Amino acid sequence: MSDTLEFYFDFTSPYGYFASLRADALAEDAGRRAVWRPFMLGAVFKETGNAPLADQPLKGAYCRHDWERMAKMMDVPWVLPDPFPIAALAASRAFYWLDDSDSDTAKDFAKATYHAYFSEGRDIREADVLASVAAPLGIDPDQMLLAISEPAVKQRLKDETDKAIERGVCGSPFFIVDGEGFWGSDRLWMVKKWMAGKRNW
Amino acid sequence: MSDTLEFYFDFTSPYGYFASLRADALAEDAGRRAVWRPFMLGAVFKETGNAPLADQPLKGAYCRHDWERMAKMMDVPWVLPDPFPIAALAASRAFYWLDDSDSDTAKDFAKATYHAYFSEGRDIREADVLASVAAPLGIDPDQMLLAISEPAVKQRLKDETDKAIERGVCGSPFFIVDGEGFWGSDRLWMVKKWMAGKRNW
Numbered sequence: 001m002s003d004t005l006e007f008y009f010d011f012t013s014p015y016g017y018f019a020s021l022r023a024d025a026l027a028e029d030a031g032r033r034a035v036w037r038p039f040m041l042g043a044v045f046k047e048t049g050n051a052p053l054a055d056q057p058l059k060g061a062y063c064r065h066d067w068e069r070m071a072k073m074m075d076v077p078w079v080l081p082d083p084f085p086i087a088a089l090a091a092s093r094a095f096y097w098l099d100d101s102d103s104d105t106a107k108d109f110a111k112a113t114y115h116a117y118f119s120e121g122r123d124i125r126e127a128d129v130l131a132s133v134a135a136p137l138g139i140d141p142d143q144m145l146l147a148i149s150e151p152a153v154k155q156r157l158k159d160e161t162d163k164a165i166e167r168g169v170c171g172s173p174f175f176i177v178d179g180e181g182f183w184g185s186d187r188l189w190m191v192k193k194w195m196a197g198k199r200n201w
Numbered sequence: 202m203s204d205t206l207e208f209y210f211d212f213t214s215p216y217g218y219f220a221s222l223r224a225d226a227l228a229e230d231a232g233r234r235a236v237w238r239p240f241m242l243g244a245v246f247k248e249t250g251n252a253p254l255a256d257q258p259l260k261g262a263y264c265r266h267d268w269e270r271m272a273k274m275m276d277v278p279w280v281l282p283d284p285f286p287i288a289a290l291a292a293s294r295a296f297y298w299l300d301d302s303d304s305d306t307a308k309d310f311a312k313a314t315y316h317a318y319f320s321e322g323r324d325i326r327e328a329d330v331l332a333s334v335a336a337p338l339g340i341d342p343d344q345m346l347l348a349i350s351e352p353a354v355k356q357r358l359k360d361e362t363d364k365a366i367e368r369g370v371c372g373s374p375f376f377i378v379d380g381e382g383f384w385g386s387d388r389l390w391m392v393k394k395w396m397a398g399k400r401n402w
Contacts, residue, residue, distance in 0.1 A: 048257045056249045058371040062384055073391070170259040183263055186387030190274070 005032045006176040010041035011088035013172035014067045015185040017118045030195035038092040039164040041172050052085045077119035091124050093148040096156045206233045207377040211242035212289035214373035215268045216386040218319045231396035239293040240365040242373050253286045278320035292325050294349040297357045
């Protein structure tokens, strides 16, 4: 048994955002540490053949309504950003660059980035937006923006995404507990049971 | 406020099967009556552009594992039938034919049909399987099999499926509470809250 709860998410995923607000507490309540792992959902969609939820007839309308309803039920801030969805390459690369030196700062950056996108509707693809998210956290924006243009950092995100797919990550959010995967922000109850050893098989 | 909980499902949907085991109790606990409504998920997939879960790379493997895990966690019988998925036209038509004269018998038939498919792995497209499901419930199998070949009964299922899509049903299971829709067997908690008036907006 490991002491972690792996939390896979894409920065453009509303259900990833909702799960991100609970991931740390969920892990801590079970005596574990949440390990955050952004990945490119677009690469998963290439595997599964899915289109983004918002672009699907019927499901798009349902989900737009559901996101709003979910935010009100959870009592958390919510806006549907424009543009949405996006390819959050820059934010995801920045995360891994930060994570290599300080995983807590990387998490704080991820939370602030989610907040900027889904609470303030800011376009997190923009360098100046990411810079303004990073600066209050004590991160040097210029250094960060320079880093995410480096081939090694770009490759890192690609590798993490490939690894996620190899491990069976089929959507966002996705949790892994001791090798066992759980897809969806509606499955926190099952993640919790699993961490408590209530595996029932 | 109505006194019903509308429960939309496809007989070939594992998550519909799991939800079916709780739909009646969920409604009754809220002082409501569950109204069962089978529909053809294939028609919804034509709208949304989705493929069946089991056929999607990554998601297929995840879901096959998840169905087994879910059954063990719920402590209910489970087999992945072969063939799967199927177009459960005959069973769905039989349901509506029964429902017109006795909704309780129709529900019992639906439960027995789900059981035959997902607990015993029997091919519920076959006339003799449906006949053997119907007979112990006091349904005349010959009369039922004759009825489901009638154009009016076939049209009824088509109409119900069209109506489901018009109402925003985007997957199976799908619940409607006073016009408000909830998709997925993971959303019973939200259906429950909604019926209790905890709508929080």
